[in-house]
Amino acid sequence: MKKVIYLDNAATTKVRxxxxxxxxxFYTEYYGNPSAVYEFSTPCKEALAKARETVANALGAKDNEIYFTNGGSESDNWALIATAEAYASKGKHIITTKIEHHAILHTCEYLEKRGYxxxxxxxxxxGSVSIDELKKAIRxxxxxISVMFANNEIGTIQPIREIGEIAHENGIIFHTDAVQAFCHEPINVDEYHIDMLSASGHKFHGPKGVGFLYIRKGLKLRSFIHGGAQERKRRAGTENVPGIxxxxxAVEIxxxxxxxxxxxxxELRDYLIGRVMDEIPYTRLNGHRTNRLSNNAxxxxxxxxxxxxxIMLDMDGICGSSGSACTSGSLDPSHVLLAIGLPHEIAHGSLRLTLSEETTKEEIDHTVDCLKKIVEKLRAMSxxxxDFIKKNRK
Structure with missing residues (x-):
């Protein structure tokens, strides 16, 4: 198998x-059900407690505010739907943004059909939210209010602290989808006035199929999955002990x-951006130049x-993406790129490269060298x- 340069760490990461x-x-030796009463299940109970404590400490939260799920999408669905149901008597208005992950946007569409x-x-x-626009939208x-911590496609980091302050000043629950940011950016739920936070293990070198939802103590959210007393009766189902x-x-490391x-x-991201912008004409950097995730270009x-x-990058052994992995089968341009004002024809020519701590300068150089040749070749066929070149020669 040829050497692969993996630059799609926003889609998923290698498990450490x-x-x-x-x-x-916990697959072969300590395989007991953590809900059982016998001693054989004790290591599983203790392992869950330790993982919960580790996650809570990473956020400045309490152990009993962490609920394990199967990933970011479930956590997002739970946060929105459970809040909508629990607080419907107070109101049915929710604020989010046009550039959220589809786990948020599609859940909002679901709620709209139910009267919200x-x-x-x-x-x-x-890709930044206006604080003034947010204030005007409050009713x-x-x-x-649900605003992602950092965008999964263009990497822009939102003014989460200010948004949280505004939400709390107005007595509004604040949720953030931190799937791309957790373990990449320091986050303290009290300092940022966050009431709920979603995260997914496979975005920071953990396994796929496991994540969590932070729920601030005191929020009256209902169970999301019914059928058992797991996760303090809020999320039924035998816990994925090995995954947790x-x-x-992964959080500890x-x-x-x-x-x-x-x-x-x-440093590597800025080097990559610098080379691409300097050496490939008619190129635009999407997202904020500096206020972005450290690994996103x-x-x-x-x-x-x-x-x-x-496809041509893949032929050279380079893995990248054009946007969210969850919409990779779609022929439509990214909703995020359209929201920041790109016309369809330019949004269709997007490339997201996301690094990890294992990415090397040599890999970046090879990628840019390949990219230059590919872009030149594709433009020669366009x-x-x-027409653009002919018009600009006149």
């Missing part, structure tokens, strides 16, 4: 060897290395189509590019 090692005994009113805040050309019947153990280990990883990734190349670009 230490995480796999921590999980294995959703305000979708616009964003500026960098007496607003029960929830793996998530806990991720938090210990957060600052070093962030520094390294930022998203470009729009004029006169080419993103799918062809990805009648739009040919």
């Amino acid at each position: 060897p230490e995480v796999v090692e921590a999980m294995l005994p 009113e959703i305000t979708y805040l616009p964003v500026d050309e960098y 007496p019947d607003t029960i929830l 153990v793996g998530l806990g280990k 991720g938090m210990a290395e957060l600052e070093n990883n962030k520094k390294k990734e930022t 998203n470009f729009a190349f004029q006169f080419i189509e993103g799918e062809s670009l990805l 009648p739009l590019y040919e």
Whole structure:
């Protein structure tokens, strides 16, 4: 198999060897059901408690405010639907943004069909929410504000602290989808006035199929999955003990290395952005230049189509994406890129490259060298590019 340069870490990450090692005994040696009363299940109970404590400490939260789920999408659905149901007597108005992950947007569509009113805040050309627009959108019947911590496609980090303050000043519950940010950015739920937070293990070198929802103590949210007393009677179903153990280990390592990883990734990200912007003409950087996730670079190349670009990169052993992995089968341009003002024809030529702490400068150089040749080749076949060049020669 040819060497692969993996630059799609926003889609998923490689599970760390230490995480796999921590999980294995809970498949073969400590395989008891943690809800059982006999002593054989004790290691499983203790492992769940330890992982819950690790996650809580990473957020400045309490152990009993962490609820394990199967990932970010479930956590997002739970946060929105349970809040809507529990606080419907107060109001049926929810505020979110136009650039949320589809786990939020599609859940909002579901709620709209059930009588709730959703305000979708616009964003500026960098993908940032306006605090003034948020304040204007608040109504007496607003029960929830849900704004992602950092965008999964263009990497822009939102003014979460200010949003949380505004929500609390107005007695409104504040949820943030932190799937891309958790273990990549320092987050303290009290400092940011966050009431609910979603995260997913496979975004920070943990296993797939496990995540969590932080729910501030005192929120009157109903159970999301019915049928058992697990997760303090709020999320039924036998716990995924190996997955939760793996998530806990990934959080432990991720938090210990957060600052070093962030520094390294930022330097490599800026190097990547600099080379692409300097060496490939008619290219736009999507998202804020500096106020973005340390590992995220998203470009729009004029006169080419993103799918062809990805296929040719793959032929060179380079893994990237054109946006969210959850919409990779769609032929429509990214809703995020349209929201920041890109026309359809440019939004179709987008490329997201997301790094990890294992990415090297040599890999970045090879990727940019390949990218330059591919873009040049695709533009040579583009009648739009040919027309553009002819017009600009006159």
